[in-house]
Amino acid sequence: MRLLEYQGKMLFAQAGIPTPPGKPAATVAEAVAIMRSNPVPSVVKAQVLVGGRGKAGGIKFCTNADDVVEPAKAILGMRIANAQNPEGEIAKTIWIEQRVDIAKELYLSIAIDRASKRPIIMASAMGGMDVEEVAEKHPEAIAKYRIDPAMGYSSFVGRRVAREAALPKEIWNQFSALLGKLYGLFFDAGAILVEINPLAITKDGKLIASDAKVELDDSGLFRRPDLAALKSASETDPLKERAIAAGLGENNYVQLDGDVGIIGNGAGLVMGTLDAVKQAGGEPANFLDVGGGAKADVMREAVNIVTSNPKVKSLFINIFGGITRGDEVAKGLIEALSTGGWTKDKLVIRLTGTNEKEGRALLSANGITSVETMNEGARAAVALAKTHIM
Amino acid sequence: MSIYLNKDSKVIVQGITGREGLYHANRMRAYGTNMVGGVTPGKGGQTVEDFAVFDGVAEAREKTGANVSVIFVPPPFAADAMLEAADAGVELVICITEGIPVHDVIKAMAVIGAGTRVVGPNCPGVISPGEALAGIMPGHVFAPGRVGLISRSGTATYEIVDHLTRNGIGQSTCVGIGGDPIIGSVFVDCLGAFEADPATDAVVIVGEIGGSDEEDAAEMIEKSKFTKPAVAFIGGRSAPKGKRMGHAGAIISGNSGTPESKVAAFQRVNVPVADSPSDIPALVKRAIR
Numbered sequence: 001m002r003l004l005e006y007q008g009k010m011l012f013a014q015a016g017i018p019t020p021p022g023k024p025a026a027t028v029a030e031a032v033a034i035m036r037s038n039p040v041p042s043v044v045k046a047q048v049l050v051g052g053r054g055k056a057g058g059i060k061f062c063t064n065a066d067d068v069v070e071p072a073k074a075i076l077g078m079r080i081a082n083a084q085n086p087e088g089e090i091a092k093t094i095w096i097e098q099r100v101d102i103a104k105e106l107y108l109s110i111a112i113d114r115a116s117k118r119p120i121i122m123a124s125a126m127g128g129m130d131v132e133e134v135a136e137k138h139p140e141a142i143a144k145y146r147i148d149p150a151m152g153y154s155s156f157v158g159r160r161v162a163r164e165a166a167l168p169k170e171i172w173n174q175f176s177a178l179l180g181k182l183y184g185l186f187f188d189a190g191a192i193l194v195e196i197n198p199l200a201i202t203k204d205g206k207l208i209a210s211d212a213k214v215e216l217d218d219s220g221l222f223r224r225p226d227l228a229a230l231k232s233a234s235e236t237d238p239l240k241e242r243a244i245a246a247g248l249g250e251n252n253y254v255q256l257d258g259d260v261g262i263i264g265n266g267a268g269l270v271m272g273t274l275d276a277v278k279q280a281g282g283e284p285a286n287f288l289d290v291g292g293g294a295k296a297d298v299m300r301e302a303v304n305i306v307t308s309n310p311k312v313k314s315l316f317i318n319i320f321g322g323i324t325r326g327d328e329v330a331k332g333l334i335e336a337l338s339t340g341g342w343t344k345d346k347l348v349i350r351l352t353g354t355n356e357k358e359g360r361a362l363l364s365a366n367g368i369t370s371v372e373t374m375n376e377g378a379r380a381a382v383a384l385a386k387t388h389i390m
Numbered sequence: 391m392s393i394y395l396n397k398d399s400k401v402i403v404q405g406i407t408g409r410e411g412l413y414h415a416n417r418m419r420a421y422g423t424n425m426v427g428g429v430t431p432g433k434g435g436q437t438v439e440d441f442a443v444f445d446g447v448a449e450a451r452e453k454t455g456a457n458v459s460v461i462f463v464p465p466p467f468a469a470d471a472m473l474e475a476a477d478a479g480v481e482l483v484i485c486i487t488e489g490i491p492v493h494d495v496i497k498a499m500a501v502i503g504a505g506t507r508v509v510g511p512n513c514p515g516v517i518s519p520g521e522a523l524a525g526i527m528p529g530h531v532f533a534p535g536r537v538g539l540i541s542r543s544g545t546a547t548y549e550i551v552d553h554l555t556r557n558g559i560g561q562s563t564c565v566g567i568g569g570d571p572i573i574g575s576v577f578v579d580c581l582g583a584f585e586a587d588p589a590t591d592a593v594v595i596v597g598e599i600g601g602s603d604e605e606d607a608a609e610m611i612e613k614s615k616f617t618k619p620a621v622a623f624i625g626g627r628s629a630p631k632g633k634r635m636g637h638a639g640a641i642i643s644g645n646s647g648t649p650e651s652k653v654a655a656f657q658r659v660n661v662p663v664a665d666s667p668s669d670i671p672a673l674v675k676r677a678i679r
Contacts, residue, residue: 084631112492114601114639117499117572149493150500190493192571219465219638220491249489251634267569267636268543271598271626272667274635278628279665287629289636292526292544320548322514322528323414353528353548374549375668 001216001250004047006095007230008194008212015185017178017196018208022097031072034096036065041099044071046091052082058091061099068096100208105198106167107131107142108179109213110186112193118146119186121157121179123165127198141165153183174207189227190220218250239286239305246301248291253305258283259385261312263302265290265324273318276374282382285312293323299332300339307342315342316381317349318374326351326359334366344368346384350377392518392563393538393583393590394482394507395458401524402456403428404463404471406441411462414486414526415441418460421523426454447471447478460515460524461485468511469494476506483574484524485510492638495572508574512637514544514566525566535560537674538584540577541596542569542603542637546625550596550667557671562590569637571600577607581616592619592678594670595661599626600640600647608655619677622656623664624649 003011009019021038024047025031035042046058053059058080060071072094081088105128113120124142126134135142143164145157158176167175178199186194195213202208221228243253251267256274260282264270267289274284286309290302307315319329329351337344344367351359351370360370371377401418405411406428416439419425427442427450434445444450447459459480463471468487475483476498483506490511502508509516515525520534531548533555541547544566551564565580567573577595584590593616597604604624610616626635627649634641642648653663662677664670 112496112571114571114603115576115606117496119496148500149496187493190491192492217492219489220493222466223491249636251636251638254633254635256630264545266543266545266548267640268541268546268596268598268625269549270545271543271629271635271640272546272549275625275628276666284628287633287635320545320552322531322545322548323526352552353531373668375666 001218001221001231002049003214003216003230004049004093005045005212006047006093008214009209011185011189011214012209012212015181017181017185018206019212020097020100020208020210022095024093024095025072026076026093028069028072028076031068031094031096032065035062035068039064042068042096043099044068044075045095045097046075046078046080047093047095048080048089048091050080050082050085050089053080056080100200100210101203102198102200102210103203104168104201105210106201107134107197108182108199109193109195109197110182110191113146116146118149119183121145121147121161123161123167125166131197147183153180155180168201170205171201171207178207189214190217190224191215192217239309242301242305243288246298246305248289248298252289252291254287255309256284256286258285259311259313260381261285261306261309261315262318263288263290263306263315264318265292265294265320269318269320273316273374273378276378277316277382280375280378280382282378282385285309290324294328294332296328296332296335299329300336303333303336304341313346314381314384315347316377317347318377319351319353321351321353321355324354326353326355326357327362330359330362333368334362337366348377348381348384350374392521393580393587394509394563394565395516395518395522395524397422397424397521399458399482399522399524400424400426400454400456401458401460401522402426402447402450402454404447404459404461404475406430406443407433407438408462412438414460414462417529418523421529423522423524426456447474447480451478451480456480458482458524459484461487463487465489465491469498472498472502472508476502476508480506482506482516482524483508484513484515485574486513486515486526488512490570492570492572495570499572499574509565510568510573512570513568513573514547516563516565518563519561527564527566531555532564533560536562536589536591538562538587538590538593539564539596540580540593541566542598542639543596543625546596546667550594550623550670553667553671554594554674559671559674562587569598569639571639576603578610581607581610585616585618590618592621592674594674595620595622597622597624597652598637598640599624599629599635599642599649600637602646604652605655608659608661611659611661620661621664621670621673621677622661623667623670624652
């Protein structure tokens, strides 16, 4: 789960990490009130998760209760998109914070390093830029330190990282203290990423977090209901919510752009099914993993979820039963079809593994034939999507 | 012969009185695994469906000589279960549980020493066909033979193994290493074990998007630390950037974890990459020849 900038900054502030003073607003009137009570040079920032908001016009400036009206009106309700997320996201909240006189911009993050199985600290004196670009063009400019979680944070780590990132010596101690607080937050919040870019050095030599990017581990949220409650509306998707309500995990339904609906069991098999559909010349409409051991009710709801996407023209169900039983899958599918959510002429099913005979018998009693292999099913589902007239 | 698990392995289930734990303990026993009992704190001394239940792993190990534990404990307690098994000296700890907080896993991995091999979490387990099954895999799909398999996914493994078995290619050991970002054993660990196993002639590597385990495996092959024939498959080649595909670890973020990088890494070291699971048997036969 990713947090909006202002949510991240509120966590930073709680952890004692300096941030520019600011307040969120959801209406123009709230924005005016904020500027009336504190008429200082300020920045109005769109609160969206999608990147590139600056370029899209989602960051503007103001100084008082009058000149905040224009930017607030312009940004609230603005749709911000980029190449990776062409549909974009609507800014429902703006964050109004005091402008900071920046002398230099640094980069600082803590993420999870899979190879070493440790948190990894990354810092650079080349902040403010796209860090992936820095990593590509100036890999030496990024200092990395993989911290032993059994040791935890110790201030030498900050000094070492500061030296290796060639940060100005005057701020080493400040930096080390700030990094310690950030590490504490990373751990306590169960984050998988905390990133400050830029981490500003002000003209009077103070470090301040100008931005905040925080991504939390969904699996750890049960320990932090306060953080789970921050889930932003911009990240929710009604079909995904239905999948979660049906007892599936956070990552089990992913909406895609194509027209071939997909249901399978197990993330790996579903990924393989998407690939097979693509290889057969089609475009998957979604990823849906019913998980291991899905019963008829989960299967029925899965069919309903996938087919309520209006783009879906054909449905491909690919089940390799290990702990998932073929008869349960067949039962759920037949129930979904009988309630009129979908018709069997727009359906391809491949059912193999545990209780495949019972499952296939149930299907054929209801006039549904199953295909033998994943590739055969993918080809048939793609052909159906192409010939189907809505 | 096989790696990690064989007919002499003494296996317990942590979480044996839970629905999943008991169900799979029975399936493992039916497959022929040498099941010696299970653990549920507070329920020691009971017997469930002929499985002796112990209060803790140390006691179970003391009384049964168990050296393999399969964990079905719910996510909030699963890291503790892994640490308990390692603390008791269990040699192979297989964690099936999905959805363990990643910080819990990081902490556990940081302190579990070299005497314990962890497989998973969020994995289907380990099977040495014809000898033992420690996990949730459907045993009937597998057949004894001389090809090893390592996979980040469960069901993709069944799909691929089904093709292998139907084409007369049996398996020495199949290790489902798991779909989480932080896992106990990665491809290079398993490749090292297969390299040393005289009963394994070739290995199938089933990777997916996200992370750099596949690139690390290719580098190991490049440095001649793994010298047997290998064939690879990469799942999620059609997945868009930035979207997590079911597995917590299956995500392309920025320029890392892309299928292009993984396919290129294997091709550079002459490891053929199958476009589809159905192509794998032919590639294996060619690689062995």
